[in-house]
Amino acid sequence: MASRIWASKAASYLKISTFNRGFASVVKDLKYAESHEWVKVSGNSATIGITDHAQDHLGDVVYVELPEIGTAVTQGSGFGAVESVKATSDINSPVSGKVVEVNEELTSSPGLVNGSPYENGWIIKVEISDTNEVSSLMDSEQYSKFCEEEDNH
């Protein structure tokens, strides 16, 4: 797992193309939404980003539209957008709550979403209003299976 993240990071620094299709990495302790966002929950604080699978399908991310701090977000609803060379994709929030922090680094380095989707490429931090919502999300194993099925449809 970690080695794969490292590999994709290294590749992105070296400008080598990694073709992760079919074996995109997942991180064990995160929760996942069907719309391909991950969330890391600690108490009532949540860090949110898009998955390796999502960034791989999108290709080079060139712009990330971030919400303002203080914006209310709802589980399953959009709070921003990721732009790749060719396409725009909404980013949905896996949990409801209030935006308390945004990753300003993405403004100048949107490619962090490709190079480090689970770490430096995080997008927002949210103060969760209902921690019960987390139980409706997938764990890493379920999400891996979900991606596999989606690719092989």
Next chain:
Amino acid sequence: MRGGLWQLGQTITRRLGQSDKKTIARRCYASEADLKKTVLYDFHVANGGKMVPFAGWSMPIQYKDSIMESTINCRENGSLFDVSHMCGLSLKGKDCVAFLEKLVVADVAGLAPGTGSLTVFTNEKGGAIDDSVITKVTDDHIYLVVNAGCRDKDLAHIEEHMKAFKAKGGDVGWHIYDERSLLALQGPLAGPTLQHLTKEDLSKMYFGEFSIIDINGAKCFLTRTGYTGEDGFEISVPSENAVDLAKAIIEKSEGKIRLTGLGARDSLRLEAGLCLYGNDMEQHITPVEAGLTWAIGKRRRAEGGFLGAEVILKQIADGPAIRRVGLFSTGPPARSHSEIQNENGENIGEVTSGGFSPCLKKNIGMGYVKSGLHKAGTKLKIVIRGKTYEGSVTKMPFVPTKYYKPT
């Protein structure tokens, strides 16, 4: 090509946001089974092509390289595209030039044999039915390629007029090259690489020229043209020889020419300021509005004689009400249908194509604005998801074109 490549880009993305996965998956499966495949389909898949539906065909949107990498590699080395979904045809007969001149704005009679041009098929209102590269092979043979997405309507349109023309005694017939495939070879290595595969001297063949020659052992129709702004060729090859030719090109370039999908093809044509039919040109847009007045031959401007000539000639005389322009913008890339406003926030038009330029590393786009606001340097605003961003009108092409022309 064309016919909504942008929507095509989205088909990948939309899947990221689907909630009702099973229904969607079934639906996709059913429609994918109906898609037509070019003879290179297995070759694409074997080379990592991500196949997507495009104009009724299953086509590679990209291979292992990202769209960014592919776009840059085309300009530094070269790209090979399968564009066999496009429809090549010949019009033959001693009156074929007179016939075609009724349907397009080009001075076909004035073309020297073995040369061609970009042209536009117009309707009675002067709007564009399609754009097409036409070549006068000889005085009684025209070769042309029309867009995949326009194939059915174009052929119906040509056929209807051909019937009427023949009924009046005109001599014209056609042949549609369904037994051939079409490859586009583009970029600085296109010429040197192709030269390894033919005895003809390609250094004597310039932009817009056409020749029927032997390439890699097969009789090919070779046109020095393309859709990237680079030097290059479109090669119509008998379908049974297409895979071998594609392999030979990649091999002779020592792998520097890369297989390139429709995603990068769209970035490349946008950087070159070229229209995508269905986005930047449609039934209700005239060639004058689209900035293609240069493609309307001098004699045609004087004589008319093509569909919608009254509307088009009046627009040339009076100036069109709207014009296609190039755009730079800040913020997220402006996609098609984004609203364009003047500095006071009043609507002045709409973006028709837009994205991030891999070569310039900034947002580029094209769209239509009211005449008067079309001059390079004009400041404007672009509305994206409810927010306005600064932009300006700029000259096209965004990236200088490198067509091979006599010095």
